[in-house]
Amino acid sequence: xxxxxxxxxxxxxxxxxxxxxxxxxxxxxxxxxxxxxxxxxxxxxxxxxxxxxxxxxxxxxxxxxxxxxxxxxxxxxxxxxxxxxxxxxxxxxxxxxxxxxxxxxxxxxxxxxxxxxxxxxxxxxxxxxxxxxxxxxxxxxxxxxxxxxxxxxxxxx
Amino acid sequence: xxxxxxxxxxxxxxxxxxxxxxxxxxxxxxxxxxxxxxxxxxxxxxxxxxxxxxxxxxxxxxxxxxxxxxxxxxxxxxxxxxxxxxxxxxxxxxxxxxxxxxxxxxxxxxxxxxxxxxxxxxxxxxxxxxxxxxxxxxxxxxxxxxxxxxxxxxxxxxxxxxxxxxxxxxxxxxxxxxxxxxxxxxxxxxxxxxxxxxxxxxxxxxxxxxxxxxxxxxxxxxxxxxxxxxxxxxxxxxxxxxxxxxxxxxxxxxxxxxxxxxxxxxxx
Numbered sequence: 201x202x203x204x205x206x207x208x209x210x211x212x213x214x215x216x217x218x219x220x221x222x223x224x225x226x227x228x229x230x231x232x233x234x235x236x237x238x239x240x241x242x243x244x245x246x247x248x249x250x251x252x253x254x255x256x257x258x259x260x261x262x263x264x265x266x267x268x269x270x271x272x273x274x275x276x277x278x279x280x281x282x283x284x285x286x287x288x289x290x291x292x293x294x295x296x297x298x299x300x301x302x303x304x305x306x307x308x309x310x311x312x313x314x315x316x317x318x319x320x321x322x323x324x325x326x327x328x329x330x331x332x333x334x335x336x337x338x339x340x341x342x343x344x345x346x347x348x349x350x351x352x353x354x355x356x357x
Numbered sequence: 358x359x360x361x362x363x364x365x366x367x368x369x370x371x372x373x374x375x376x377x378x379x380x381x382x383x384x385x386x387x388x389x390x391x392x393x394x395x396x397x398x399x400x401x402x403x404x405x406x407x408x409x410x411x412x413x414x415x416x417x418x419x420x421x422x423x424x425x426x427x428x429x430x431x432x433x434x435x436x437x438x439x440x441x442x443x444x445x446x447x448x449x450x451x452x453x454x455x456x457x458x459x460x461x462x463x464x465x466x467x468x469x470x471x472x473x474x475x476x477x478x479x480x481x482x483x484x485x486x487x488x489x490x491x492x493x494x495x496x497x498x499x500x501x502x503x504x505x506x507x508x509x510x511x512x513x514x515x516x517x518x519x520x521x522x523x524x525x526x527x528x529x530x531x532x533x534x535x536x537x538x539x540x541x542x543x544x545x546x547x548x549x550x551x552x553x554x555x556x557x558x559x560x561x562x563x564x565x566x567x568x569x570x571x572x573x574x575x576x577x578x579x580x581x582x583x584x585x586x587x588x589x590x591x592x593x594x595x596x597x598x599x600x601x602x603x604x605x606x607x608x609x610x611x612x613x614x615x616x617x618x619x620x621x622x623x624x625x
Binding site for chain 1: 497534535536542564
């Protein structure tokens with residue numbers, strides 16, 4: 201793996217964050233959290249994948265994004281009202297660092313440098329990248345069109 | 358312009374409802390050998406011609422994957438086995454896999470952009486000792502649009518790390534959901550010792566190349582396949598001009614170091 205959420209930290213701040221961690225495992229299909237539940241924990245995935253979903257009464261759980269190794273699962277614990285915006289299910293067997301939100305939030309309040317580093321990492325690595333990716337998906341770039349890649353088998357513009 | 362050489366359709370494989378792969382063999386004298394990344398002008402006789410990259414080269418046989426989106430591509434897509442198409446080429450620059458020797462490889466494709474990158478994957482798999490880890494990251498709109506689905510498992514078995522994601526899953530899809538750049542964090546590569554090959558819609562190329570540079574790849578090591586209207590194939594007509602480049606001759610494959618500033622100019 202080339203990088204990940206923890207790769208955005210200095211050694212000292214990564215060590216500080218990991219001091220709050222415990223290792224957990226989820227079998228495939230485990231419901232990790234539900235939309236609108238209190239966001240009291242978060243995870244950094246070490247192995248496996250987790251699907252984020254939104255429930256639709258007619259269509260069930262609609263997967264909107266998959267998270268994998270090294271990625272942060274959950275950022276709603278950092279911002280009020282501390283409730284999940286989406287649901288999450290383990291796509292396969294998952295191993296992760298799990299953190300309780302309360303002591304980490306307390307550490308953020310007590311140590312401004314650590315708090316800034318953590319907030320920056322969540323904002324840039326998790327929220328920023330996902331927002332950029334989401335915006336690209338909104339463009340529906342791969343839809344069939346007469347202005348597709350000509351040299352890749354489409355048609356000249 | 359040269360006269361198109363007649364090539365016979367040897368096989369036609371349906372990849373998706375609007376995508377087919379044609380294997381062509383010369384009906385007369387063969388054209389000079391194509392390199393991965395180069396393209397041909399394919400003629401549907403009586404309809405017109407379009408540029409199409411090679412997606413495999415096997416001796417004198419050429420393989421092209423074609424999406425039916427307009428009159429010419431629809432005619433080519435509908436070619437029958439035994440039929441004849443016209444071919445000019447080879448045109449343009451190749452991916453330059455030789456320049457990536459000894460390095461980790463990132464092959465990143467969006468949509469039908471996997472077609473021009475397929476020969477890079479096949480060449481890398483054929484000579485694994487020549488490079489480091491091979492990563493193939495593929496993004497598609499829906500599961501049914503994924504190209505070469507029957508091959509990707511074989512790529513994995515031969516040592517490639519193949520990661521696939523779709524924008525819109527269907528009920529049967531149990532893989533990743535998201536844009537292809539989200540797979541980068543799970544690829545196995547050392548940024549300072551990696552060459553990336555990127556092909557897809559231009560917005561996807563820009564986002565991917567920026568992400569790669571942010572992760573530590575040198576812009577000279579990010580090779581992208583660009584697109585403008587290709588017509589003559591030999592740099593005469595100017596239809597494919599992108600600033601100082603004529604992409605049919607100086608491209609379609611260029612480095613991100615060359616492309617970055619050009620793609621910031623909207624009028625180019």
